[in-house]
Amino acid sequence: MNPQKRIAIYGKGGIGKSSTASNVAAACADEGYNVMIIGCDPKSDSSITLLGGKRIPTILDILRDGMEIEEEDEVVFEGYKAVKCVEVGGPEPGIGCAGRGIIVAIQKLKKISQSMKEMDLIIYDVPGDIVCGGFVAPIRKGLVNEAYVLTSGEYMPLYAANNICKGLSRINTKLSGVICNSRSVSREEEIVNKFANEIGSELVAFIPKEQIVQDCERDGYSVLEKAGDTDIAEVYRTLARNIMASDCAVDPRALADERLRELTR
Amino acid sequence: MQQKNLSIMHPRPSSIVAALYTLRDLNVEVAILHGPPGCSFKHARLLEEDGIRVVTTALDENGFVFGGHDRLVDMLQKVEERFSPKRIGVVGTCVSMIIGEELHEAVMEANLDAPVIEVEVHAGYNDNTKGVLFALESALDVGIIDRQEFERQQHLLNEATNVEKKYGAASKDYLEPSRGDVKYTVAKRVIEMLKAGKKGICILNAKKETAYMFADITVALQEVAEKLGVEDNIVNFANLDTELGLPRVRQHAEHILADMDNNVKIDEIIGGLDEYPIAGQQVRQLIESKYRDFDFAVIAGVPHAIPMEALEGMELISITNGPRQVHPLKDMGHKHVLVEIDLHPKTLGVTNIVESEFGATLRQLAREE
C-alpha cells in the first residue's frame, strides 16, 4: 500500500480552494480511495457539496457547548462515496480566537479519530489567509506532509501564492505543485506555468472557469456527483490521479515582488 | 458526549505550575517558561529554593503579536551556554499556546546536547494534574521515565483528580477559605485523650515534599505520648515507602525516615509519597484487620483521601495545608481540622523534618503538664 497522503491546499481567499478540495475528494473516492476532508475554515463550508448541501455539527460547536467529544462519529460524517467529512468550525467573526480553535480542534480530532489512520488521502482545507499561528496548526502538528498552492493568473492571487511559498519554507513543508483555478484572464496558463517553474515547482492542473461548478455548488453537490460527464469533471479526475501519484515535492523559492509583477504584465 | 465540570469560582492550582513541579521531580535543572515575564512568578521563585532554575522568554506585547519562536531558540542556547544543565524543560503558557508556538520546532532548531522535556501546557485546564500528565508524557517520549512508571503515575493522577472533585478544592462551586480550629484547643484535647488512656492512630498521608513538615506531627505525638508514658497506645502509619515513585520522591522518604531515626517507629508503611490519593485503601484494610478498637486518629497531609468508612467511630483530628480544605473536611465528619499555613514554601529545599505549628503546640503543652 502507498503511504498515506496528507495534503493541504493553500491560496488566496475565494480563489476556489474549497471547491477544488471537495471535487478532488469526490474524484478520489470515485477511484476507490478512502478519503477524509477536514475543513479548517471557521466558515465550515468545505464539505457541504459532499453532503448534499447539508451542514454538519463542527468540532468547535460541540466543544463550545461544554461537551466532551469521545467518539469520532460525533464529528466525522460520511458524505458522497463514503468520503469522511469533518468541520473544525470556529467562533463568531470578531470574537475569541479562531486560530486557537483550529489547534484545539485538530488535537481533539487526532486523539479520538480511529479512521484517520485508514485513509489513503486526507485533505486539509485551510482558510485563505494564514493570519496567525493557529492557521498552520495542521502542518505544525505534523499532520500535513504535502502542500499545494492554488492560484489564478491575476496578480493578487499570485502574490498570495508567492507569500504562501515563503511561509512553507519557514515551516519546512514541501510544495507538491501549483494548481491554476482559472479566472479567465489573458495568458493565464502561461503565467501560472511560468510562476510554478520559477519557484521550482510545476503546474499540475489548469481548471477552467465554468458556470457548472457554481450550479452544482448551489444545489449542494460536487461536479463529480452532479455533472460527472463534463470536461471539467475530467479535469478534477486528472488532478486527483496526479495528487495520488505525486512524489516530487520541492522546497519552493519565493519570487521577488518585482519578478512577480513582470510575470503578470 | 460527556458534560463538562461544574464551574468553580475560587482560583485553583495552575497546570503550568504543576508542570514546573513535575519537571523538578524529574530532576530537570533549568526550566524555561515560554511566555510573559510575570507568569507563575511566585512558584518559579519558590522552585529555585528546591534547586531548579526557572527562566522565562519574557514575551511582551510584540512577542504576542509577532510570535516568540526566535526568543525561545535564543533562550535555549543561552541556557545551555550559561548553566550547562544536564536536563532542560520547556513549558508553554496561555500566551504561547494561544498564538500557536511550537515548542518542538524551537527545540529542534536550538539543537542542544542535553535532553529537553517539552510541555505544551497552559493554565486553562480544570484539573491542574493535566500539567503533570503532559510533563510525564514528554519525559516518556525522551526516555527519562519508562512506560511502567508513566502508567503508575497516570493512575495516581486520575485518583488525585477524583479525590479533589469528591472531597477537595474542586468539590464545590465556591469554598470559603478558613484557618481551621485553634491549635491550642485541639492539642489540649489530644493530650486529654492520651492521658485518659485512649488509643490513637497517627496517619501521615502527605504529598511529596510536604511530608517534611507533616511528619513533624508524627514525631511530636510520639514525644508527647512517651512523656505521658502511653507510647504503646499510639500506632504510626506513614506513606514513606522508599521504593516507590520518582528518584527524588523516594529520596524525601529516605530523608524523613533517617531524621526520625530511632525515636519513632513507623508501624505501617501505606505507600510511597506520591501515593497519597490511593493510600486510603491500604489504611482501610489495616484498620479493619488490625486496629479496629482505636479511639482517635490524627491525620496529616491529605486527610480527605482517607475513606470515612475506615475511620468510623474514631474522633478525627486532621491537619491540612489548604485553607479551602477545612470546610470539605468538616463536612465529611472530621471533628477537628487544623491548617498549617504556608507549609509548602517551608518544605522546599530541605532534607530534614521541619517543625510544624501543631507539633510545637503539642510539645509545649506536654512540657506544661
Ligand SMILES: Nc1ncnc2c1ncn2[C@@H]1O[C@H](COP(=O)(O)OP(=O)(O)O)[C@@H](O)[C@H]1O
Ligand atoms: N473553476 C471554477 N469555476 C467557476 N466557479 C468556481 C470555480 N472554482 C471555484 N468557483 C467558485 O468560486 C467561489 C469561491 O470558491 P471557494 O472554493 O469557496 O474558495 P475558497 O475556499 O478558496 O475561499 C465558489 O462559489 C465556487 O463555486
Ligand code: SF4
Ligand atoms: S494568564 Fe496564563 S500566561 Fe498569563 S500569567 Fe496567567 S498563567 Fe501565565
Ligand SMILES: [Mg+2]
Ligand atoms: Mg474555503
